[in-house]
Amino acid sequence: MKKVVTLSIFSVFLVSCASTKTTETTNVSKDESIQYIDLTSDDKKVLIEEYWVVEKRQDPQYPISAARKGLSGCVDLIVGIDKSGKAGGYKVKKSYPEGVFDKYAAAALNNWKWSAAGKNVDKAPVLTTIQLDFMVSGSKNKAKAEKQCGFSHM
Structure with missing residues (x-):
């Protein structure tokens, strides 16, 4: 049970990190107007x-x-x-x-x-x-x- 909870938290962390990188990339392209x-x-x-x-x-x-x-x-x-x-x-x-x-x-x-x-x-x-x-x-x-x-x- 502990492994499932730990994996769930880790998965959420990975997903949020991935979405942060996408946002940063989007901001860079806006600056190149x-x-x-x-x-x-x-x-x-x-x-x-x-x-x-x-x-x-x-x-x-x-x-x-x-x-x-x-x-x-x-x-x-x-x-x-x-x-x-x-x-x-x-x-x-x-x-x-x-x-x-x-x-x-x-x-x-x-x-x-x-x-x-x-x-x-x-x-x-x-x-x-x-x-x-x-x-x-x-x-x-x-x-x-x-x-x-x-x-x-x-």
């Missing part, structure tokens, strides 16, 4: 061309539900371009109508590819903003979409 150059402010948006040039762009799919309702809109995303020239992540900065086009914009953006500009020999990762527009002719929310998204070519 990518250091992005922030080009998200309006006065720095034009600098993106000095770092990255769009090589492959995919237009987003237009959601059928939005087309049936005659909705136009946009999604303004903050995008991280990593050293490999791919979208390393995104965050929705603004969308109109809220939530309608978000996942379609993100899905398209995941297929974009950038190549480093001549000045960006180190392939420095950057944060930038990209707005993807969703327009349908005869839009029921044309005036509001123009105002919210800043386009007037509908």
